[in-house]
Amino acid sequence: MRIKALPFLLVSMLFACLLITCKSSKSDVVMIVEEEGNVHIAGKVTFELGPSGNLEPKLWVPGYVVIFRKDDKFGSEPGQSGHAYRITRDFKLKLIAKVDLKKSNEELGKQFGVKVKS
Numbered sequence: 001m002r003i004k005a006l007p008f009l010l011v012s013m014l015f016a017c018l019l020i021t022c023k024s025s026k027s028d029v030v031m032i033v034e035e036e037g038n039v040h041i042a043g044k045v046t047f048e049l050g051p052s053g054n055l056e057p058k059l060w061v062p063g064y065v066v067i068f069r070k071d072d073k074f075g076s077e078p079g080q081s082g083h084a085y086r087i088t089r090d091f092k093l094k095l096i097a098k099v100d101l102k103k104s105n106e107e108l109g110k111q112f113g114v115k116v117k118s
Contacts, residue, residue, distance in 0.1 A: 029065070030042045031074070034069050035069070061087060066084070074093065082098055082101050
């Protein structure tokens with residue numbers, strides 16, 4: 001009887017892992033790199049005191065998503081137009097998806113997990 005339950009348990013565990021993986025494609029903050037180095041930010045960004053004593057946005061946070069509307073750099077990391085990247089724990093950009101650049105910034109924010117007030 002226990003052997004028959006094993007496949008069900010394995011399938012259940014696999015399903016749970018898939019749910020966790022799908023959930024991990026969402027982000028609290030989506031940054032969209034636009035023309036001339038402008039960055040549109042969707043979501044709630046935290047601030048910290050910078051070296052000059054001014055409040056500065058904390059942008060390099062693992063898990064945040066960066067989308068490029070044109071080939072450019074985010075910090076020292078390059079990105080390609082039409083691609084979305086996730087900031088990793090070692091502060092690198094990891095490619096996660098191609099994006100439709102015809103979508104608005106709000107639509108891209110929703111797609112990658114930012115909750116928009118309705």
